[in-house]
Amino acid sequence: MSKKQSVTLKELAKELQLSVSTVSRALNDHPDISEPTRKKVKQLAKRRHYTPNLFAKGFRSHRTHILGVIVPNISHYFTTTILKGILAQSESLGYRVIISESRNDQQKQTEMLETMIQFGVDGILMALARKTKSVDSILEILERIPLVMFDKVSDKIPCTQVVINEEEAAYNAIEHLINIGKNRIAIIKETERSFNSKKRFEGYLRALKEHNIPIDKKIILSTEDISLEKGRMMANILLSLKKRPDAIFAITDSAAIGVIKALHKFKVTIPDEIAVVGFSNSNSSTIISPALSTVDQPGSKIGKTAVTYLIDEIENPKEDLLTKTIEIKTNLIVRDSSFIP
Amino acid sequence: MSKKQSVTLKELAKELQLSVSTVSRALNDHPDISEPTRKKVKQLAKRRHYTPNLFAKGFRSHRTHILGVIVPNISHYFTTTILKGILAQSESLGYRVIISESRNDQQKQTEMLETMIQFGVDGILMALARKTKSVDSILEILERIPLVMFDKVSDKIPCTQVVINEEEAAYNAIEHLINIGKNRIAIIKETERSFNSKKRFEGYLRALKEHNIPIDKKIILSTEDISLEKGRMMANILLSLKKRPDAIFAITDSAAIGVIKALHKFKVTIPDEIAVVGFSNSNSSTIISPALSTVDQPGSKIGKTAVTYLIDEIENPKEDLLTKTIEIKTNLIVRDSSFIP
DNA sequence: CTGAAAGCGCTTACAG
DNA sequence: CTGAAAGCGCTTACAG
Missing domain, CATH: 3.40.50.2300 (Response regulator)
Incomplete structure (x- = not known):
C-alpha cells in the first residue's frame, strides 16, 4: 500500500503563500513573527496534522x-x-x-x-x-x-x-543473620571477580570481622555463571560438610532458591537449622516457600x-x-x- | 569535554584529493569506480575509523x-x-x-x-x-x-x-485434565473480553463440549486485572462451593500460582484433590511447589x-x-x- | 572512471 | 516582520 506521506513545512508554506522560514519560525514561536501569522500557521499545521520530522531536525x-x-x-x-x-x-x-x-x-x-x-x-x-x-x-x-x-x-x-551500595547491602544481610543468632554463615558467590560479586563479598567479610566471627574458607564457595542449579549444587556441598553452616547467603536470588530447594530435599528446616538470604528481590522470592529474605534493589x-x-x-x-x-x-x-x- | 567528531566523507575526500561523490561510491562498491581508487578509499576509511552517519543516510x-x-x-x-x-x-x-x-x-x-x-x-x-x-x-x-x-x-x-494458537492451547490443557480423570474443571479468566482471554475460554468450552462434560457457570470465574492475588481469591471462592471442582485452569501463571497458594493453605492435595494448570511457562512455574503445569508460549x-x-x-x-x-x-x-x- | 550539483526537511544567520 | 540562502552528511542522476 502506498503510505500517506507526512506533511512538510514546504507544503504548509505553499498553501499559506509564505516562505518555509516563516512557517518554521511561527511553529517554533520565534519572537519575530507577528501574532496573526503565527496563528494562521499553527491553525493550518493542526488541521493538516503536521508533525515535524525529528530526523531532519536532529540531523541538522x-x-x-x-x-x-x-x-x-x-x-x-x-x-x-x-x-x-x-x-x-x-x-x-x-x-x-x-x-x-x-x-x-x-x-x-x-x-x-x-x-x-x-x-x-x-x-x-x-x-x-x-x-x-x-x-x-x-x-x-x-x-x-x-x-x-x-x-x-x-x-x-x-x-x-x-x-x-553493594558492600553495605551484603554487610546488612550478614549482620541480620548474626542478629538472629547465626554464627556460621556460608556465602555463595561468583568465581569471576565482577564488581558486584567482589563488593558483596567484601561486605560479608567486614560483617564477620566486625562481629568477631572467624572466617572459614570451607564455607566460602564460588561458582561460575551463578544460577538456581549452581545454588543447589553448592548447597549440597555445604550439607556434606562435617560442620554444616547455620545460614547461607547467596549473592543472587536464583542461587538462594536453588539452596532452598536443596535444603527441602534433605529435610533441613529453614530458618531454624539453616537460614537463607538472597539478593535482588526477584519475583520468585515470594513464590518459593518459605518466602526468601533478600536485598531489594530499586x-x-x-x-x-x-x-x-x-x-x-x-x-x-x-x-x-x-x-x-x-x-x-x-x-x-x-x-x-x-x-x- | 569536547567530544571527538566523527569523520565525514568530506574529510576523506579532501585528504585523498577526490570528490565526495567518488568516495561515497567507492565505499558502496559502485561498479563505476576503479579498483585502485576503491582500495585507496577503503584503506583510508579504515585507518580514520570512518563510520557512515546512518542518520544522514536515512534522512536522505x-x-x-x-x-x-x-x-x-x-x-x-x-x-x-x-x-x-x-x-x-x-x-x-x-x-x-x-x-x-x-x-x-x-x-x-x-x-x-x-x-x-x-x-x-x-x-x-x-x-x-x-x-x-x-x-x-x-x-x-x-x-x-x-x-x-x-x-x-x-x-x-x-x-x-x-x-x-490461544484457543487450541487452552483446548489441549483442558483435554489433558480430562485425560488424567478430571471432569469438574473450573476456569479463572478475565472479565475484559480481551482477545487472549476470549480465545482461551473458547478452547475451554470446546474441550468440555467435545468430551460431553456439562458446563457449570458456578465454576467459570472472571476477574479484572488478573494476578496472583486474584487467583488466590478465586480459589477461595471455588473451595467454598458445595461441589468443589477437581481441577482449576487459570489463564495466567500468576493466577495459577495464587490458586496453588490458596490450596496449600486449605490443605488441599495437588493434583489428587484438585489439579492446577496455568498459562505462560513463566519462571515462577518451576519455583512454586508443586511445579506448575502450564502452556509454553515461544x-x-x-x-x-x-x-x-x-x-x-x-x-x-x-x-x-x-x-x-x-x-x-x-x-x-x-x-x-x-x-x- | 570521476566530478559538480541537487536534494532529503529542517533551522538560522544574514538581508531587506 | 518576512524571505532567500546556506548547510547538516549523504546519495545519485546527469555531465563529461
Missing part, C-alpha cells in the same frame, strides 16, 4: 534525542525494572531509547557501541557484559560520546557509574538516576572525564527464610 | 532502519522473551529497535505511536494496551506506516497479527516472526491492507500440579 542540529542502552540480558527481572526507570525518565525528558542486548558477549557489545554511534545516539547507558576483559573499545567510545554505566560497572572506565531508581546524569552530560558538556560513582540505597527484606521471632 | 533515503516497539509492560517475562526475539531478528536484518512501554494506558499508547512516527521509524510492532477502547488512532497510523501486531491484538485492526519465535513480516512489508510495500493472522504453536508442559501417573 547533530542531536537525535535518542539514547542507546546496552544490557547483558533483557529477561532478568532486575534489568527490566531498570529499563522501566530508563524509559520513564527519558520519555519525560523528551528522549527515546534504543535498546540492545549484548547477551554477555564482549564482541557483540563492542559492535553495538559502534552501531549506536552510527545511528547517531546522543549518549549511551550500559551495563557491562559479564567477563568483559578489555575495556579499550569502551574507553574509545568515551572520547566520542557521553556514557553512563549502571549495575555492571568497572572502575577502569572513567565515567559516571550508578550502582547500588531498579527503577537506578535507571532514572542514570538517565538524569547522562542527559545532564549531553546537555552540559564538561571539559574533563571523571569517575563519579553514585550509590543507590538498598533495603533488606526479611521474610520467612530468615525470620526467627 | 526516507529510511531510518529503526523499528518502533510498543508493549504494555516490559517487566512481564513473556514480554521479555518476545523482545529478545525482536531484538535478535531485527539486528540480524540490519535494523535497530526503539522500545516504549504503554503501561496499559491507551492515551500514552496513542502519543507513543505519534512520536515514533516523528522519530522516523520505518515500521511499528505493537501489543495492545489492556482495555484499549478505540482503535481509531491506530487505524490512522496504519495508513501512514507499516504496522504488525503481536500477542495483544484486535480483529478490528486490518494488519498482520502474530499470536499463539516468545522469541513470536518476536522473530513479527519482525520478519514487518520488514517484509517495509521492503516490499503492498497495495492493500489485509488482516493476516499468523498462529504460533504452543506446547503444554505437564508438571507435578497435574501429573497423575
Whole structure:
C-alpha cells in the first residue's frame, strides 16, 4: 500500500503563500513573527496534522534525542525494572531509547557501541557484559560520546557509574543473620571477580570481622555463571560438610532458591537449622516457600538516576572525564527464610 | 569535554584529493569506480575509523532502519522473551529497535505511536494496551506506516497479527485434565473480553463440549486485572462451593500460582484433590511447589516472526491492507500440579 | 572512471 | 516582520 506521506513545512508554506522560514519560525514561536501569522500557521499545521520530522531536525542540529542502552540480558527481572526507570525518565525528558542486548558477549557489545554511534545516539547507558576483559573499545567510545554505566560497572572506565551500595547491602544481610543468632554463615558467590560479586563479598567479610566471627574458607564457595542449579549444587556441598553452616547467603536470588530447594530435599528446616538470604528481590522470592529474605534493589531508581546524569552530560558538556560513582540505597527484606521471632 | 567528531566523507575526500561523490561510491562498491581508487578509499576509511552517519543516510533515503516497539509492560517475562526475539531478528536484518512501554494506558499508547512516527521509524510492532477502547488512532497510523501486531491484538485492526494458537492451547490443557480423570474443571479468566482471554475460554468450552462434560457457570470465574492475588481469591471462592471442582485452569501463571497458594493453605492435595494448570511457562512455574503445569508460549519465535513480516512489508510495500493472522504453536508442559501417573 | 550539483526537511544567520 | 540562502552528511542522476 502506498503510505500517506507526512506533511512538510514546504507544503504548509505553499498553501499559506509564505516562505518555509516563516512557517518554521511561527511553529517554533520565534519572537519575530507577528501574532496573526503565527496563528494562521499553527491553525493550518493542526488541521493538516503536521508533525515535524525529528530526523531532519536532529540531523541538522547533530542531536537525535535518542539514547542507546546496552544490557547483558533483557529477561532478568532486575534489568527490566531498570529499563522501566530508563524509559520513564527519558520519555519525560523528551528522549527515546534504543535498546540492545549484548547477551554477555564482549564482541557483540563492542559492535553495538559502534552501531549506536552510527545511528547517531546522543549518549549511551550500559551495563557491562559479564567477563568483559578489555575495556579499550569502551574507553574509545568515551572520547566520542557521553556514557553512563549502571549495575555492571568497572572502575577502569572513567565515567559516571550508578550502582547500588553493594558492600553495605551484603554487610546488612550478614549482620541480620548474626542478629538472629547465626554464627556460621556460608556465602555463595561468583568465581569471576565482577564488581558486584567482589563488593558483596567484601561486605560479608567486614560483617564477620566486625562481629568477631572467624572466617572459614570451607564455607566460602564460588561458582561460575551463578544460577538456581549452581545454588543447589553448592548447597549440597555445604550439607556434606562435617560442620554444616547455620545460614547461607547467596549473592543472587536464583542461587538462594536453588539452596532452598536443596535444603527441602534433605529435610533441613529453614530458618531454624539453616537460614537463607538472597539478593535482588526477584519475583520468585515470594513464590518459593518459605518466602526468601533478600536485598531489594530499586531498579527503577537506578535507571532514572542514570538517565538524569547522562542527559545532564549531553546537555552540559564538561571539559574533563571523571569517575563519579553514585550509590543507590538498598533495603533488606526479611521474610520467612530468615525470620526467627 | 569536547567530544571527538566523527569523520565525514568530506574529510576523506579532501585528504585523498577526490570528490565526495567518488568516495561515497567507492565505499558502496559502485561498479563505476576503479579498483585502485576503491582500495585507496577503503584503506583510508579504515585507518580514520570512518563510520557512515546512518542518520544522514536515512534522512536522505526516507529510511531510518529503526523499528518502533510498543508493549504494555516490559517487566512481564513473556514480554521479555518476545523482545529478545525482536531484538535478535531485527539486528540480524540490519535494523535497530526503539522500545516504549504503554503501561496499559491507551492515551500514552496513542502519543507513543505519534512520536515514533516523528522519530522516523520505518515500521511499528505493537501489543495492545489492556482495555484499549478505540482503535481509531491506530487505524490512522496504519495508513501512514507499516504496522504488525503481536500477542495483544484486535480483529478490528486490518494488519498482520502474530499470536499463539490461544484457543487450541487452552483446548489441549483442558483435554489433558480430562485425560488424567478430571471432569469438574473450573476456569479463572478475565472479565475484559480481551482477545487472549476470549480465545482461551473458547478452547475451554470446546474441550468440555467435545468430551460431553456439562458446563457449570458456578465454576467459570472472571476477574479484572488478573494476578496472583486474584487467583488466590478465586480459589477461595471455588473451595467454598458445595461441589468443589477437581481441577482449576487459570489463564495466567500468576493466577495459577495464587490458586496453588490458596490450596496449600486449605490443605488441599495437588493434583489428587484438585489439579492446577496455568498459562505462560513463566519462571515462577518451576519455583512454586508443586511445579506448575502450564502452556509454553515461544516468545522469541513470536518476536522473530513479527519482525520478519514487518520488514517484509517495509521492503516490499503492498497495495492493500489485509488482516493476516499468523498462529504460533504452543506446547503444554505437564508438571507435578497435574501429573497423575 | 570521476566530478559538480541537487536534494532529503529542517533551522538560522544574514538581508531587506 | 518576512524571505532567500546556506548547510547538516549523504546519495545519485546527469555531465563529461
